[in-house]
Amino acid sequence: MIPKSHPRYESLVMREKIAKGVEEGIVHITGLIAHGRGEAFDYLIGEKTQDFAMKAAEAAAAFLKLAQHPVISVNGNVAALAAEEVVKLADAAGARIEVNLFHRSEERIRKIIGVLEAAGGRNILGNEGDARIPGLEHDRALCSSEGIYSSDVVLVPLEDGDRCEALKKMGKVVLTIDLNPLSRTARCADVTIVDNVTRAIPNIRRSYESIDDAEKIIEEWDNRKNLQKALDFICSRLQKIYSEC
């Protein structure tokens, strides 16, 4: 057991959840490495939601508010870390949930659907694989015709760069949560929330419930400028952490 007083308690709890997810067959083994990369960037932003992340969560909420057919894509890491929060957001925003994996396996999809159902989710998509995202090869292209394929706005936390680009090419509004502000996903999405999924997903939900003028928020949104703020913040923090020692 990790004591709650540990300065990095939240981070260690997440690490345990991901390791447990691997044991249970929910998280792919390479998901551990991806989680480690996320830890490094989370550390660099202070393991807290910073202003740029709050603004991006608000922009994501605004896009969800104006969507006709919003979909939330869930992979193993997201399910292990934030299944309940995903379900709550889907309920609040009237979005469908689709399990969509980079390393696709029917067994893992079934297990992840189980995790989401245990968290209160209903009518979870993902098993069908009855449509394809154009421009991607093999199983990575598979998606659900009722879900991602026909969505107008899609929230893809922790997404692969190739797939993010392919979704953009389909004309979708792509919202992502990615701790690495330099990743291809971060740079190609319409809204990039540089934050941990465990903090970002509830932030989107709270914004969704509180924002009035979604059109205005979208009109003023500049993803590139916001990413630059994230980079500037990391730089200033790199200097500050060091001078504190």
Add this chain to the structure above:
Amino acid sequence: MIPKSHPRYESLVMREKIAKGVEEGIVHITGLIAHGRGEAFDYLIGEKTQDFAMKAAEAAAAFLKLAQHPVISVNGNVAALAAEEVVKLADAAGARIEVNLFHRSEERIRKIIGVLEAAGGRNILGNEGDARIPGLEHDRALCSSEGIYSSDVVLVPLEDGDRCEALKKMGKVVLTIDLNPLSRTARCADVTIVDNVTRAIPNIRRSYESIDDAEKIIEEWDNRKNLQKALDFICSRLQKIYSEC
């Protein structure tokens, strides 16, 4: 198979080696997360040996040159990524190799010794656990009386912060290889090589073979100043990567 033409070939090969290490019981599951953190920082330094890392490798070589009883500590990740290079460095510098694990298990120590022996290593220490590093609890304190315990200079790549501090308190010269220039290990060591172990270990060996005046190198060495250079480099790169897109 990963094509050699892939822009991130080396990084993907390392990832495969670590994943294989987990399958074979050489790398602890949390070693995957640690590897991911390393990947993130390696990305930030451009996945190349930068000047500050070359200088630090030279300083490490100088300390090894003047050592009476140098020891190289090896864990699962280091064995999976750089067993041969560790053996070559130990041979060149007349250093003992000790397998020393954060998550100690006799089986894993035995397996890692096997990997090092297959790479040409002889008289590998680690199984004994017949001495303790003062100030550490449980198995994490265990080390070899002939190895780390009686060493004057110890190279601990990818070390835990607590243990790095404990080794310093024992009066040892601590040389480390750590991609995170902000980690406690990076900040407490006498020499911190901010680089990937696969590049840093051969760099130390080549420096060892070429340097003339080890005393002078040590006299002029300022680890803190060198770490600052690493941080400055990362900051400038954060800005540059982004403007390239």
